[in-house]
Amino acid sequence: MRFRLLLPFLVVVLCCTNLRAQANDTLVLKNIGEYMLKNGRAYENLRLLCKEVGQRLSGSTGAAKSVEATARMLREAGADTVYLQPVMVPHWERGPKEEAVVEYDRGKKQRLRACMLGMSVGTPVQGITAPVVMVHDFEELKALGAEKVKGKIVFINYAMRPELIQNGYGDAVRFRSGGPAEAGRLGAVAVMIRSVTHALDTFPHTGGTRYDKDVTPIPAFACSTVDAEWLADLLKNHPEGANLFLKGNPTFYPDAPSYNVIGEIRGSKYPLEIVTVGGHLDSWDLGEGAHDDGAGCVQSIEVIAAIKKLGLKPQRTIRAVMFMNEENGLKGAQAYADSAEKKGEKHVYAIESDLGAFSPVYITLGGTPTQNERVPQWLPLLRQYWVLNMPDGGPGADIGPLRRLGPMVGNMIPYSQRYFDFHHAGSDRFEAVHKRELELGASALASMCWLASEWGVGE
Amino acid sequence: MRFRLLLPFLVVVLCCTNLRAQANDTLVLKNIGEYMLKNGRAYENLRLLCKEVGQRLSGSTGAAKSVEATARMLREAGADTVYLQPVMVPHWERGPKEEAVVEYDRGKKQRLRACMLGMSVGTPVQGITAPVVMVHDFEELKALGAEKVKGKIVFINYAMRPELIQNGYGDAVRFRSGGPAEAGRLGAVAVMIRSVTHALDTFPHTGGTRYDKDVTPIPAFACSTVDAEWLADLLKNHPEGANLFLKGNPTFYPDAPSYNVIGEIRGSKYPLEIVTVGGHLDSWDLGEGAHDDGAGCVQSIEVIAAIKKLGLKPQRTIRAVMFMNEENGLKGAQAYADSAEKKGEKHVYAIESDLGAFSPVYITLGGTPTQNERVPQWLPLLRQYWVLNMPDGGPGADIGPLRRLGPMVGNMIPYSQRYFDFHHAGSDRFEAVHKRELELGASALASMCWLASEWGVGE
Numbered sequence: 001m002r003f004r005l006l007l008p009f010l011v012v013v014l015c016c017t018n019l020r021a022q023a024n025d026t027l028v029l030k031n032i033g034e035y036m037l038k039n040g041r042a043y044e045n046l047r048l049l050c051k052e053v054g055q056r057l058s059g060s061t062g063a064a065k066s067v068e069a070t071a072r073m074l075r076e077a078g079a080d081t082v083y084l085q086p087v088m089v090p091h092w093e094r095g096p097k098e099e100a101v102v103e104y105d106r107g108k109k110q111r112l113r114a115c116m117l118g119m120s121v122g123t124p125v126q127g128i129t130a131p132v133v134m135v136h137d138f139e140e141l142k143a144l145g146a147e148k149v150k151g152k153i154v155f156i157n158y159a160m161r162p163e164l165i166q167n168g169y170g171d172a173v174r175f176r177s178g179g180p181a182e183a184g185r186l187g188a189v190a191v192m193i194r195s196v197t198h199a200l201d202t203f204p205h206t207g208g209t210r211y212d213k214d215v216t217p218i219p220a221f222a223c224s225t226v227d228a229e230w231l232a233d234l235l236k237n238h239p240e241g242a243n244l245f246l247k248g249n250p251t252f253y254p255d256a257p258s259y260n261v262i263g264e265i266r267g268s269k270y271p272l273e274i275v276t277v278g279g280h281l282d283s284w285d286l287g288e289g290a291h292d293d294g295a296g297c298v299q300s301i302e303v304i305a306a307i308k309k310l311g312l313k314p315q316r317t318i319r320a321v322m323f324m325n326e327e328n329g330l331k332g333a334q335a336y337a338d339s340a341e342k343k344g345e346k347h348v349y350a351i352e353s354d355l356g357a358f359s360p361v362y363i364t365l366g367g368t369p370t371q372n373e374r375v376p377q378w379l380p381l382l383r384q385y386w387v388l389n390m391p392d393g394g395p396g397a398d399i400g401p402l403r404r405l406g407p408m409v410g411n412m413i414p415y416s417q418r419y420f421d422f423h424h425a426g427s428d429r430f431e432a433v434h435k436r437e438l439e440l441g442a443s444a445l446a447s448m449c450w451l452a453s454e455w456g457v458g459e
Numbered sequence: 460m461r462f463r464l465l466l467p468f469l470v471v472v473l474c475c476t477n478l479r480a481q482a483n484d485t486l487v488l489k490n491i492g493e494y495m496l497k498n499g500r501a502y503e504n505l506r507l508l509c510k511e512v513g514q515r516l517s518g519s520t521g522a523a524k525s526v527e528a529t530a531r532m533l534r535e536a537g538a539d540t541v542y543l544q545p546v547m548v549p550h551w552e553r554g555p556k557e558e559a560v561v562e563y564d565r566g567k568k569q570r571l572r573a574c575m576l577g578m579s580v581g582t583p584v585q586g587i588t589a590p591v592v593m594v595h596d597f598e599e600l601k602a603l604g605a606e607k608v609k610g611k612i613v614f615i616n617y618a619m620r621p622e623l624i625q626n627g628y629g630d631a632v633r634f635r636s637g638g639p640a641e642a643g644r645l646g647a648v649a650v651m652i653r654s655v656t657h658a659l660d661t662f663p664h665t666g667g668t669r670y671d672k673d674v675t676p677i678p679a680f681a682c683s684t685v686d687a688e689w690l691a692d693l694l695k696n697h698p699e700g701a702n703l704f705l706k707g708n709p710t711f712y713p714d715a716p717s718y719n720v721i722g723e724i725r726g727s728k729y730p731l732e733i734v735t736v737g738g739h740l741d742s743w744d745l746g747e748g749a750h751d752d753g754a755g756c757v758q759s760i761e762v763i764a765a766i767k768k769l770g771l772k773p774q775r776t777i778r779a780v781m782f783m784n785e786e787n788g789l790k791g792a793q794a795y796a797d798s799a800e801k802k803g804e805k806h807v808y809a810i811e812s813d814l815g816a817f818s819p820v821y822i823t824l825g826g827t828p829t830q831n832e833r834v835p836q837w838l839p840l841l842r843q844y845w846v847l848n849m850p851d852g853g854p855g856a857d858i859g860p861l862r863r864l865g866p867m868v869g870n871m872i873p874y875s876q877r878y879f880d881f882h883h884a885g886s887d888r889f890e891a892v893h894k895r896e897l898e899l900g901a902s903a904l905a906s907m908c909w910l911a912s913e914w915g916v917g918e
Contacts, residue, residue: 033622033624034622037621037622037624038621038622162496162497162895163492163493163496163497165492165496165843165844165845165899198895359874359876361820361845361847361874384624385624386624386820386874388820388847388848389847415818415820415845415874417818417893417895417896417899418893418896434876434877436621436657436876437876437877440624440876
């Protein structure tokens with residue numbers, strides 16, 4: 001009898017607790033969004049990072065300045081602790097502006113808008129001239145064979161496939177990463193790819209490339225898509241062919257000391273359990289690294305700011321991390337995971353924003369089956385920020401190494417048809433970012449961090 | 460016994476038919492998207508509409524040209540029938556560029572970027588000068604009362620609320636539509652509102668306003684948000700006040716003959732059952748009407764083009780409608796519904812696109828409970844175009860009047876944080892539209908029309 005009385009009582013108590021918790025979460029998340037959209041600093045911080053610091057390639061003075069700038073922003077955000085985590089990073093510098101000139105019709109010349117790929121070896125100091133041979137993919141390259149490639153400059157004119165709505169980059173980037181090795185293997189003296197972007201414009205897009213150990217590295221360039229179209233037309237209409245002059249003189253310096261920048265709010269109840277939110281601080285050197293990934297940095301700083309300015313006390317420790325060297329080494333991500341492992345830190349949840357400052361749509365679920373069932377129950381709370389779905393999916397590059405410590409991981413996926421218009425190009429500037437979209441992303445990240453900190457994500 | 464054998468057999472047959480149908484739909488929708496993203500004409504048609512026609516306010520020569528242009532596009536798209544549906548429309552012309560000048564500090568003058576609201580009455584030919592009184596909402600206006608408003612120009616400086624993620628426009632636009640009547644009622648000689656946009660920029664945004672029958676109409680202007688901020692600061696720092704000079708001389712012409720432009724594919728099986736997809740052809744006169752609503756027009760034309768170019772034979776009739784006069788009268792929408800009623804047409808489904816050329820996210824459900832349960836079953840097929848949800852919701856303005864004929868109605872909701880940056884302003888130009896986002900919207904519309912045509916939407 002007493003049991004029969006107790007049970008409904010317990011159910012009522014539990015329901016009320018749950019309802020009160022939900023009502024409280026709803027209010028907290030609403031306040032977070034209101035703070036960010038009305039009084040947030042994300043947009044102004046991004047302007048500072050883009051306009052007062054500028055490009056932040058690992059090892060550069062820009063990267064060093066950005067460490068100072070974001071540490072200051074984290075202190076202004078009110079983080080309980082702000083510290084720098086040392087890491088050695090590759091240091092490659094592009095050097096003087098590259099040259100790319102097509103020579104055709106016995107004396108005509110046309111300058112192309114082109115740049116070296118990141119970590120490319122240089123041409124001879126005076127540049128290199130060779131006949132250009134166009135292919136559209138690796139199959140065509142292999143079909144030509146060493147005989148027709150040796151001594152030539154290979155132009156890989158693979159257009160990002162327009163019909164691939166989400167995966168066009170993954171499909172096309174293999175020519176940027178693998179093109180130099182494949183062309184070099186057949187004796188090419190240099191390679192130039194069509195920029196990896198859907199946009200038809202005049203910006204060359206850089207990005208990392210890699211060489212195979214068994215192949216002599218050759219200089220690697222990318223030209224703008226407009227120039228790629230022009231060159232393809234020229235070659236079609238000139239069966240006698242054309243020469244390409246390429247000049248690029250980068251410098252490989254010894255690895256340089258740098259830092260991840262970290263700011264945290266100490267958990268009120270479980271300070272040793274850590275929720276990480278991050279973006280990467282380094283950028284390629286052609287633009288201002290606004291979408292890639294100044295946005296992720298200032299959004300992460302804003303997570304700290306919103307929680308502190310609203311006087312919230314998260315139960316678990318929330319840590320904003322600006323990872324150094326995502327673009328050409330991932331050394332910051334590795335250093336962060338190594339340090340966490342060495343210290344025996346308990347990481348419960350980690351999320352990053354590195355797909356541009358566009359409105360969020362998805363947050364991926366990278367946890368245990370139990371976690372992947374539990375966390376989507378927060379979805380109704382996140383819909384106000386247009387997070388509409390939580391599909392299974394892995395983390396981004398910077399959270400990847402942390403995975404071995406077992407946290408649930410997530411990736412914020414924005415609605416990013418525009419992302420690759422700007423990616424790794426001179427057009428990735430502050431002006432390309434929409435204030436409210438940046439703020440909505442920050443609101444979604446802060447909401448996830450708050451919920452993970454309050455409730456944990458289960459085992 | 461025979462029954463027991465038959466039942467599993469039937470289940471298997473039905474499942475197979477269903478699976479085959481689904482597989483076929485998947486393929487058709489994939490082909491539609493591929494056509495639009497690879498070979499579609501939506502972007503080029505929008506360029507023609509924006510750059511070769513330009514603004515298309517009802518009754519203008521631009522509107523007349525746009526009727527010809529879109530009829531030609533529908534013929535090129537391969538529509539079985541293209542026809543013009545006559546409609547009489549209001550004809551208001553802005554006249555010479557307006558002037559708005561603040562006079563303060565005994566002789567200082569500052570020109571504001573301002574425009575008349577649509578359908579506003581004019582100032583006297585030589586303009587009007589009066590002290591300006593600032594309010595932030597109707598409560599402040601009413602609190603001032605006739606005594607402090609009479610003979611003045613009321614400046615309604617209501618900023619679109621940043622924390623309203625989806626409904627900021629609906630909240631703020633009441634001052635544009637109702638401001639002139641409320642200020643006029645208290646004896647104001649003119650009214651100027653802050654432009655209805657989240658953007659802080661120098662474009663004045665126009666848009667329709669209305670007068671109450673019992674109040675003498677007064678001239679109504681909007682200034683850019685930057686100018687609104689400047690004027691607010693000035694008034695705060697100048698307790699002695701300032702004068703505002705306003706000049707605008709529009710012309711009200713008699714109603715003019717115009718047209719809805721309609722193109723259709725006759726249904727192969729149920730030709731008398733109609734699926735409508737539409738946008739509005741008229742635009743405000745300050746920009747090129749790219750997002751509002753050239754996009755909806757060229758997307759609707761593209762629905763016809765994709766289905767015809769792919770050689771598909773829809774079972775029901777699919778009709779693309781360019782509605783005339785959405786902005787200042789809705790006469791085209793009414794004419795379309797009136798004609799349908801008179802002819803006794805059977806309308807099964809109608810959808811419109813009038814929230815900008817941004818990637819689609821939602822399609823609203825405006826049907827019977829049975830229909831609202833049935834149609835979301837198509838959602839998995841639409842996810843590839845990022846249509847992620849189908850919430851209950853009404854149609855847009857142009858489909859509204861058709862509702863009395865009983866079709867299920869829908870509205871395509873894109874991810875439109877940027878929409879009101881351009882809405883009704885000089886910045887609503889072709890260059891503000893992203894090619895792939897426009898095409899994704901067209902793909903989603905075509906998918907919905909195809910499915911509604913193939914399967915119907917139920918009763």
